[in-house]
Amino acid sequence: MRTEPSELPRLQNVRVLAALNSIELFGHERGNIEVFKALRDVGAEVAVGVNAVDDGGAVGEELRDFGFYTFPLILGNQWSWQWLKRDPFFIWWKKAKQVWLSSWAFEKQIKEFQPTHIHLGNSLVYSYLSLALMRCKIPLVYRMGDAPPTDSPFNLRIWKLAIKRTSRIVANSNYIRELIINQRVKANKVNLIYNLAPTSRSKIIDTKQQNSEPNCRIVYVGQLAEAKGVMDLIEAFAQIHAAKLPVVLDLVGGSIYDQSFRNAVKERIAELGLPAQIRLHGQVPNPEFFFRGNCLHVAPSRWEEPMANVVLEAKREGIPSIIYPSGGLPEVVRHQMDGYICREKSIPSLIEALKWMLESPKRLAQMGVAAREDFEIRFNRERFLRQWAEVYRSV
Secondary structure, three states, X not given: OOOOHHHOOOOOOOEEEEEOOOXXXXXXXXXXXXXXXXXXXXXXXXXXXXXXXXXXXXXXXXXXXXXXXXXXXXXXXXXXXXXXXXXXXXXHHHHXXXXXXXXXXXXXXXXXXXXXXXXXXXXXXXXXXXXXXXXXXXXXXXXXXXXXXXXXXXXXXXXXXXXXXXXXXXXXXXXXXXXXXXXXXXXXXXXXXXXXXXXXXXXXXXXXXXXXXXXXXXXXXXXXXXHHOHHHHHHHHHHHHHOOOOEEEEEEOOOOOOHHHHHHHHHHHHHHOOOOOEEEEEOOOOHHHHHXXXXXXXXXXXXXXXXXXXXXXXXXXXXXXXXXXXXXXXXXXXXXXXXXXXXXXXXXXXXXXXXXXXXXXXXXXXXXXXXXHHHHHHOOHHHHHHHHXXXXXXX
């Protein structure tokens, strides 16, 4: 029996002070914003610190569009031991200044907002707010959407300091939860809450393509990056197109940092002679349109993806997904029921999956229905609100 909203736990007198460091809206930012919306929907008050650059950029704009109060923080970039060795005086002075200014601004908000809880999304933000967090004993909830930084002893040390200060950790996949526990963190300190498919207040951009083409569309939504398997998808699509299957490929997403890779993608598409069949749409504030109609979603992440909002967005719209066996992705796709989990991270396995999914339009439609049903059962909004309310009530 579905839980009605009136039966959800209420967070009366709960005031959450949070912080996000990026100015671009990617999965991490969208995931945390959905948490803030959920907490507010069950009665909490939420204020969010954003990067002082461009008033928080797209992240700050999205938060304010949803009615959240935001305030600026002087948040710096990633810590790197190599940078510190290259120019130790300048870097240490610059970083120390950013830590002091960010902590001072956050401490000011603590005094004014009087939070009952603090919410952070990564250890980088913790590092810049560390002075303020050491000076208070307010419970800290850490939503972890990324693996512990084990490839960097320097950043791993920062992460462990953040974990020590944290009252409760929330992992967005069992894959991430196990990695946290492997770092000798007590299992009862770590909750598992799968993401909620993000919603946006931005208008859907109707490109008029949906009504003008009868073919099935293969859709990729996310960052344009090598680690996301974009080149694998392009090469696999070229083979599918050569087999005379009537499909087109929409690549949706972009960043201010991806120009070099984007150029390489354009060059490869031109070499394959497929500029009309492979379409680059850049950053789209609301990608919901691309999950409509007769389409198939693909998320071929080569790196160990902690979780992908786009798979849940596709499920919400009744669209099955093809994924690589990457990180936490297999936890949200049921193989050959509402999607397809490739046997390995390779172009041949992706071609195999695409052919199997596309050879039967009837089966593809049935898998879309199954995807929507699974979303309603395992990843619905009431589940998300209840789980987050229980986390904050328990701390």
